[in-house]
Amino acid sequence: MEQKQDGPSGGGLSHSTAEAIASVCIFAIGVVMIVSNYRIGAGWASDGPQSGYFPLRIGVILCLASLAVLFRSVFGKQRDRGIFVTWQKLRPVLLVLLPTAVFVLAIKFIGIYVASTLFIAAFMRVMDKSIWWKILLVSIGVNVLLFWMFEIQFKVPLPKGPLEALLGY
Amino acid sequence: MNELDALFHGFAIALTWYNIGMMVIGIVLGIIIGVLPGLGGPNGVAILLPLTFTMPPTSAIIMLSCIYWGSLFAGAITSVLFNIPGETHSVATTFDGYPLAQQGRAGEALTASFTGSFFGALVAVLLITFLAPLVAKFALKFGPPEFFAVFLLTFCSFVGTGKDPFKSIISMMLGFGLAAIGMDIVSGELRMTFGWSELLRGIDFLVVVIGLFGLGEILFSMEDGLAFEGKSAKINTKVVLETWKKLPKYWLTLIRSAAIGCWMGITPGGATAASFMGYGIAKRFSPDGDKFGTGQLEGVIAPETAAHASGTAALLPMLALGIPGSATAAVLLGGLMIWGLQPGPLLFVEQKEFVWGLIASMYLSNIAGLIIVLSTVPLFAAILRIPFAIIAPVIIVVCAIGAYTVHGAMLDIWFMLLFGIAGYVLKKLDYPLAPLVLSLVLGDRAEVAFRQTMMGSKGGLGVFWSNWLVGTITTLALVMLFWPVLAFAWRKLRRSQNGAAGSTT
Numbered sequence: 168m169e170q171k172q173d174g175p176s177g178g179g180l181s182h183s184t185a186e187a188i189a190s191v192c193i194f195a196i197g198v199v200m201i202v203s204n205y206r207i208g209a210g211w212a213s214d215g216p217q218s219g220y221f222p223l224r225i226g227v228i229l230c231l232a233s234l235a236v237l238f239r240s241v242f243g244k245q246r247d248r249g250i251f252v253t254w255q256k257l258r259p260v261l262l263v264l265l266p267t268a269v270f271v272l273a274i275k276f277i278g279i280y281v282a283s284t285l286f287i288a289a290f291m292r293v294m295d296k297s298i299w300w301k302i303l304l305v306s307i308g309v310n311v312l313l314f315w316m317f318e319i320q321f322k323v324p325l326p327k328g329p330l331e332a333l334l335g336y
Numbered sequence: 337m338n339e340l341d342a343l344f345h346g347f348a349i350a351l352t353w354y355n356i357g358m359m360v361i362g363i364v365l366g367i368i369i370g371v372l373p374g375l376g377g378p379n380g381v382a383i384l385l386p387l388t389f390t391m392p393p394t395s396a397i398i399m400l401s402c403i404y405w406g407s408l409f410a411g412a413i414t415s416v417l418f419n420i421p422g423e424t425h426s427v428a429t430t431f432d433g434y435p436l437a438q439q440g441r442a443g444e445a446l447t448a449s450f451t452g453s454f455f456g457a458l459v460a461v462l463l464i465t466f467l468a469p470l471v472a473k474f475a476l477k478f479g480p481p482e483f484f485a486v487f488l489l490t491f492c493s494f495v496g497t498g499k500d501p502f503k504s505i506i507s508m509m510l511g512f513g514l515a516a517i518g519m520d521i522v523s524g525e526l527r528m529t530f531g532w533s534e535l536l537r538g539i540d541f542l543v544v545v546i547g548l549f550g551l552g553e554i555l556f557s558m559e560d561g562l563a564f565e566g567k568s569a570k571i572n573t574k575v576v577l578e579t580w581k582k583l584p585k586y587w588l589t590l591i592r593s594a595a596i597g598c599w600m601g602i603t604p605g606g607a608t609a610a611s612f613m614g615y616g617i618a619k620r621f622s623p624d625g626d627k628f629g630t631g632q633l634e635g636v637i638a639p640e641t642a643a644h645a646s647g648t649a650a651l652l653p654m655l656a657l658g659i660p661g662s663a664t665a666a667v668l669l670g671g672l673m674i675w676g677l678q679p680g681p682l683l684f685v686e687q688k689e690f691v692w693g694l695i696a697s698m699y700l701s702n703i704a705g706l707i708i709v710l711s712t713v714p715l716f717a718a719i720l721r722i723p724f725a726i727i728a729p730v731i732i733v734v735c736a737i738g739a740y741t742v743h744g745a746m747l748d749i750w751f752m753l754l755f756g757i758a759g760y761v762l763k764k765l766d767y768p769l770a771p772l773v774l775s776l777v778l779g780d781r782a783e784v785a786f787r788q789t790m791m792g793s794k795g796g797l798g799v800f801w802s803n804w805l806v807g808t809i810t811t812l813a814l815v816m817l818f819w820p821v822l823a824f825a826w827r828k829l830r831r832s833q834n835g836a837a838g839s840t841t
Contacts, residue, residue, distance in 0.1 A: 189765055193506055200513050203528050215791035218525040221783045222516040229509040235502045252764065256559040263558050264757065267551070267732055271749050274736070283733040287726075295725030309730055313737065321387055323741050 182247035186240035193233040200226030266290065278328025284310045339469055346692030349394060350700055355693075358391075358399040359701045363708050366406015371414055371716050372727060377407045377647075377664035378773060379549035382542045383738035385671050393675040394693040400671060401651070401694065402701045404664050405457070408607070408647045409709045410716065412449040412640055416442055417717050425607035425643040428615040432628060432635030443572075445636050447579040450709050452590060452637035456645030457702045459594040460601065464652045465695055468684070471656035475681035480788035481799050485809035487782040489816065490659050494771045496819035503767045511772040514539050515779025522787060534747050541670050541776045542742045545663075547752040548769050550735040552759020554728055576710060579633075586634050589618045593638045597645025601661050602652050607643040614642025648698065655691060656681060659778065663770040666777040679781075 204219030204226065211217065240246055252260075266289065273282040288306040291297045297305075317323045349355070369380035381400050388396035411426030416433035429449060436445035478486070495504045517528045518538025529535040583590075593614035600610035618638035619628045628635045650661030651668070658679030660666040672679050677687055684691055709716075739752035762769065775782075793799035801807040815822070 186765055189761060190506075193510070196510070196513065200516075200528065203530070207525055207527060211795060216787050216795075218520040218523045218527055220790075221786060222513065222527060225509050225512045225516070229506060229513065232502045232505040232509065236506065239502075252559070259558045260555050260760070263555060263728065263732075267756075268753060270732070271736065271753055274749065275746055279733075279737065279740070283729075283736070286733065287729040290729035291725050294728075295723050297723075297725070305726055305730075309733070313733070317737070317741075321390070323386065324744065325737060325740060326746065 180251045182249050182251045183240045183243075185251035186247075187237055190233045190237040190240065194230055194237065197226045197229035197233060200229065262294070274326050276328060278331055279325045280310045280314055281328055281330050283313075339466055342469075342688065342692045343465055343696060345689075346694075346696030347700075349689055349693035350398065350697040355395055355398050355697065356700075356704075358395050359402050359697060359704055360708070362399040362402025363406040363409075363701060363705045366403035366408075367410040367413075367709065367712075367716055368406075368719060369403065370407030370410025371719050372731065377404050377662075378667050379546050379553075379735075380407055381664055381667045381671070382545040383550065383734055385542060385667070385674070386738065386741035388671070389674065393672075393677060393687075394690050396671065396675060397668065397690065397694050398697040398701070400668055401698065402705070404647065404668070405698075405701055405705050407664075408457075408644050409450060409453055409705050411643070412446060412453065412636075413709075413713060413716055416445045416449065416636070425611045425647070426640070427608070428611040428639035429636055429643075431615065431639075432630070432632050435629070435631035436633070436636065439631055441631070443575040444579045444633065445631075446713055447576050447710065448583065448633045449636045449640040450706055451580065451583060452593070452641035453644035454702055454706045455590050456594045456597050456641035456643070457648045457698070459591075460598050460645045460648035460652075461695065461698045461702070463598055463649060464655070464698070468652050468656040468695075471652070472681040472684040475657050476685075478681070480785045480792065481802065481806045482809065484782065484785040484789050485800060485806050485813060486657060486659060487778060487785060489809055489813040490653075490778075491771070491775065491782075492813040492817035494768075494774065496816040499768070500766065501820050503765075504771050507762070507767050507769060508771040508775045511775030512779045512782075514544060514772075515541075515776050516783070521780055522784060534745070537743065539751060540742045540748065541667070541773065543739045543748045543751050544755050544776060545667055545773055546735050546738045547755025548759035548762075548772070549663075550738075551732065551752060551756025552763060554731055555756060555760040556763050558728070582633060583637070586637055589622065589634050589638050590641055592617060592621075593641035594645045597642035597647075598649040600642070601646035601649025607646040607650075607662060610646035611639035611643035615639040648702075651698075654679070655683060655694070658683070658781070660774065663773045666770075666774050670777045 201223055204223040207219045208217035209219035209223035211220075266286065270282055270286040273285070284306045287309060288302050291302045291305065317325050350359075365384065366377075366380065370377070381403055384403060385400065388399060391399070408425075412429050412433065415426040415429040416437050419430050419434040419437075433445045433449065436442065475482075475486075491508060494508065495501050513528075515538075518526070518536055520527050526536065596614050596617065597607075597610045600613065601607070615628075615635065615638050618634055619625045622628070622632075622634055624632055624634065647662060647664070650665040652661070654660040654665045654669050658669065658681070660669045669679055677683065677690065735752060735756075736749050739748045740746070742748055759769065789799055793802075799806075800810040
């Protein structure tokens with residue numbers, strides 16, 4: 168799924184190539200399904216179909232359909248040769264995606280409330296250039312609200328870190 | 337008149353303070369979700385579903401279905417005021433809604449669309465009240481082959497009515513594949529866990545839905561860097577009353593759109609297809625058809641009525657057969673299973689209070705919804721003026737929390753991220769996502785039905801034509817599956833005949 172890293176020149180990957188790569192990936196998923204289900208038995212046991220019977224066939228259909236899409240994107244007459252995604256468009260997407268990955272990683276160590284406070288604050292600072300009191304108000308406000316809703320109202324425990332431990336939760 | 341008795345009993349259940357409170361909360365949340373970019377019916381319901389685990393099922397479904405109604409109503413707000421469809425089913429509403437707003441008639445457009453929505457929903461709820469119990473009663477006779485045939489029909493009609501049949505098939509098969517991960521519910525064997533013990537419980541559909549629709553949608557809308565330029569709307573009693581006076585003129589459009597919507601909702605054509613069809617047909621038959629697109633009230637009423645009717649009617653097969661007619665209905669169905677209810681025709685027998693409480697709440701909540709949207713539009717339009725830089729991270733945080741609360745597992749947040757990326761790529765490549773959700777939710781049940789059928793028939797496929805009922809459904813399913821091919825062949829045949837006729841004369 169990482170096929171969209173084209174250079175900053177803005178050119179590169181065409182829509183039909185992206186389509187072809189995606190269909191190859193899907194074909195691979197289909198093959199994995201077939202192999203893995205073949206191993207646990209996809210045939211007929213004494214009491215009926217085995218566990219792999221149904222998913223194996225799903226894998227076969229997946230492979231066939233992805234081949235159809237692949238052939239269409241390689242040999243099709245009406246294939247879309249336009250750019251799949253330009254760098255200008257991909258940049259903001261990555262600007263959201265990468266910090267989100269860091270945020271998810273951080274949840275494990277500092278708990279979801281602190282992580283999301285920092286995440287919202289950083290996001291507002293970089294994307295919107297908001298003034299500091301607005302940033303503090305929103306990032307802390309949202310998390311206090313979430314904390315109240317989940318930990319106190321609904322009693323649904325969320326991952327917590329050292330700060331919450333310090334406060335006695 | 338059994339249904340009426342049951343319905344009044346349902347009203348008694350729905351009309352408690354607690355449930356009315358849930359209704360109002362649900363509608364308000366639903367409108368917020370519908371107005372916000374990146375959040376919609378399916379993932380809004382998915383994110384909030386974990387909060388309902390501790391509630392009584394009837395209150396939980398009332399709240400969640402109200403979120404759904406709220407988001408259906410809200411689609412019109414963004415379409416009319418901002419020319420941005422908050423949901424795909426309100427794309428057709430922008431055609432005439434935004435021109436009306438540009439002419440300063442936003443209030444009229446909104447009133448007309450909300451009232452149209454309300455009418456569509458009302459027709460669909462009436463249909464559910466009287467038809468669903470009959471369908472369920474009929475379906476009680478179903479055995480595994482009949483059930484599998486109905487599943488097949490659902491899946492096939494998705495393929496047949498989709499834009500790109502191969503992509504619909506791929507999306508659907510991916511859903512089945514995801515559903516199969518984890519412990520096999522029939523034999524207890526592990527499937528596709530690749531020695532990873534955390535995959536033992538499988539990948540929950542909520543995590544997938546939140547990733548695909550929530551995060552994926554945010555990434556997708558980031559591309560254009562959202563900048564909203566909205567019109568303001570003034571709705572007051574005078575505008576509402578004046579618009580209502582004009583509406584009876586469009587009775588035919590209302591009825592036609594409601595009928596289209598109901599049909600498209602029960603057969604899983606979806607609200608989006610219904611709204612386009614409602615708009616297209618109104619355009620063709622209306623005396624002002626050529627003026628459509630320049631700001632006709634009728635052009636707002638037609639798609640909204642159809643979309644809301646279809647969204648509501650999608651609950652009919654969900655309640656009566658346990659087969660959802662839309663992605664949101666699929667998530668609601670998943671909720672049903674989490675609350676410990678067994679979806680299917682037996683629901684009408686074993687869970688009378690639940691079913692009729694829900695149906696009664698649909699009447700009440702659509703009335704409440706109409707009042708709420710009419711009175712609070714400016715407030716919700718203001719939400720859209722909050723910079724995206726604030727909304728986007730908050731939505732991502734809420735998505736992460738939603739994914740975590742399903743099982744209290746960190747891994748699920750990572751899966752959500754992964755499905756977010758997958759959702760972005762698939763959406764860019766025009767893969768429909770609704771079939772994936774549908775097969776993910778129904779996958780296990782469809783498989784069990786299939787395996788039970790195969791056990792009975794010793795592997796022979798002839799069982800799917802063993803009696804007229806199952807035979808009809810299976811044949812219909814195959815017709816739906818090959819519909820694009822059949823339609824193509826038919827057109828080609830007609831054309832060659834016409835060509836031949838033309839050359840001889």
